[in-house]
Amino acid sequence: MKNLTSICALLACTALVGPSVAQSPDSYVTGAKQFTQSVVITGLANPWEITLGPDGMLWTTERTGKRISRIDPTTGEQHVAITIDEISAPGGQDGLMGLALHPELGQGTGNDYVYAAYSYVDEEKGADPQVTDASSPYHMLYTKIIRLSYNEADGTLSDPVDLITGLPASNDHNSGRLKFGPDNTLYYTLGDQGNNQGANVCLPIEAQRLPTADEIAAKDYVAYVGKSLRLNLDGSIPEDNPELDGVQSHVFTYGHRNMQGIAFGPDGTLYATEHGPKTDDEVNILTSGGNYGWPNVAGLNDDKAYEHANWELAANPPCAETTFSEYAIPDNVPHEPESAFTEPMVDPIATMFTVDTGWNFVVPDCKGTDFICWPTVGITSVEYYQGGDDRIPGWDKVLLAPTLKRGSIYVLPLDENGQAVDGTVERYFQTNNRYRDVAVSADGKTIYIATDATGLAENTEGGTTSELANPGEIIAYTYAGEGDPSAVPPPNEQSLRGQG
Template sequence: MRRISTTLFCLALIGSANAQSINAGDSPVSPTKPFIAKEVARFNTPWAIAVLPDAQMLITEKPGKIFLVDPNGHKTPVSNVPAVAAEGQNGLLDIAVSPGFATSRDIYFTYSEPGASGSSLVLSRAKLVTSKDKAALENKQIIWRQTPAGGGGQSGGIIAFDPNGKQLYLTVGDRMRPETAQDPDQARGKLLRLNLDGSIPADNPHADKGGVRGETFTTGHRNPYGLAFAPDGKLWLHEMGPRGGDELNLIKADGNYGWPLVSNGDNYSGKPIPRHSTRPEFIAPALYWTPVIAPAGLVFYQGDMFPKWSDSALIGGLAATALVRVSFDAKGNAREADRWDMEARIRDVAVAPDGAVWLIEDDSDGRLWRLTPRKM
């Protein structure tokens, strides 16, 4: 019998039955904002924020650039970024700071790699080297590549590190090929769990099978653009539904979340999809949104500036043009607590060491905002 890691064991035991999903789609806009949003810089279609230990940030632009940005908005371009297939939803995607960054200077990033048969989602690792007014990626290494190539948007590509700092989780969307989400041999519609070098952890649910099956932690996802560990060690993922049915899911080892066999939304053609309630063998979301918010970016707040938000999830809303706060009760049940209208498509959310919240706008002239408390 394989030894099961503490984190994996805990995830596997979180609840044996699905609680009833809550529809937060019609949640009202909060009447007041407890923060001031200050514009700090602008970018060409920014996609992700990674905060460094010294409070600087790495920000990706979907067309294929990375910038090192200080809290005052000074931008230093990062050189030696690989070429990306930037079209539609594809391009340069997420970026994350390695758990051992203080000594290794390693960062991880995802992108759509160009290819003759179409693009592939790629996970790369590189060393961030900086000097005065210069920054570059060195020792670039592709540690995971999606095969076969091809498909549409909905790449996923979100990275999260296990609290033990020894594994990473990677979301992979269905690339607009819904049937692949239930195919165990297709790296599409899955949440993968990998060692930091891209190899398969020995305690993955099906590690002994190798390949995609060995890498897979959960299956049945559509378009996952948010992934984060909560302070209590639970892993949460959100994904965009079709026409309705955006989801916030509590991740359970070896779980199947049902796409495309079930959804709380319907196909864009109008063809209905069976609801989660009709197929209890699939894990239903803790929260869902109909009408959709198009969630993008996910972080759990811990900091001194907004103590009332402690342990809440902050989610960007593209369609909702909002910042959404989700709170959790003592039993771990989720509810939408606030929805602040930002009058802009919010692509990613991050928390700085000082407790300030950073947002980026999904636009060709997308703004970077710093949120600090408003005196009430």
């Protein structure tokens, strides 16, 4: 491991205060816990998942590198377990994504299995009906989840078995987080494919659409977008999955935008983090059959700074002849406030961040790259952290949430029952990076963070940057003690300039 020692006070550790689940971006105060920083490994091809294995190694997927590796957190030595040539990664949100380890891996029970999710070209399934350009790399791009067998003797993975194939894939919002549940099933997240915005503006968001019995019988998973899935270990539908609109499928929850993080607490609570549009990244607790509101609601159903615009239904002129805007909805585009949505839905336990209607989302410092300076932070994952003796003091029950846009970890304290965010939310490790995933050492003292190799992030000096400080690395932050809050400079939160 290459040592690059620094103290968190120099890395803009900040905190936000308030018991409300709807946090605003102006509630920052400084924090003072101290950490040393070091680099475990460099040169990774977009590490996407890092999981501490029973062997003490960081099991890592590389989204564009197509590799699953075991990385020694002490020396940084990388042991490639498998390279999967079938993986196709034409864009910025596809490729090799989620990874889950069987809890009996390496215990001699015969369950030395590793599960992975990735995008691939499926010529047998044929064209995605939403991709009409036959020359597009997404024309026949889908997602699959596989099971691999681990050979402990030589540290390799082999014998791939398809568990489910033909899941949707897109150039945007694939989500892709995979976890092994305490109920011996697999959980997977699928985003809304980035529809109804940007290049996909004329495609409908179908996060509220539920699969039909005919679709499930035909293994047509088109309606799985904007959902979380729950699968048996052989890929089949668990018999106790929820029945939604009269149909039982792999769908566990629905109404999601881009849920890139899921993690289980010790009592089985399933926490999730989700990208919002311009406001309202969400922290949720997933419950069987729950509807989380998207695209009709972002965050809470509060009519604040968000309306659902159905761009694909534009008329006179139609969507294809209408100029898309993030900031103004034309008269020919149907739209409605959040309060028009009256279906039962599950509220988030926190939002990051909520602002009032009328907020100015165009921040001059961002020089046209406005999305970096919006109140959302781009939460990419979530990790449950349990305190105790010789661990980080004050973090008794918290969620660790890494972010892309802010290059930070947010620490969200939970109440005694772990069912609500309660107390001071801290911000740590702010750097010019895009944080992709987080893992914690066995002793609870070190936080490992995987970073994107490329992309845009907020610049700690103001504005945006594509010059990342630690591209394609795993960084280690090790707790070094408490500090003096008065010695930490106040944060410079440029998204606040939208108030003007």
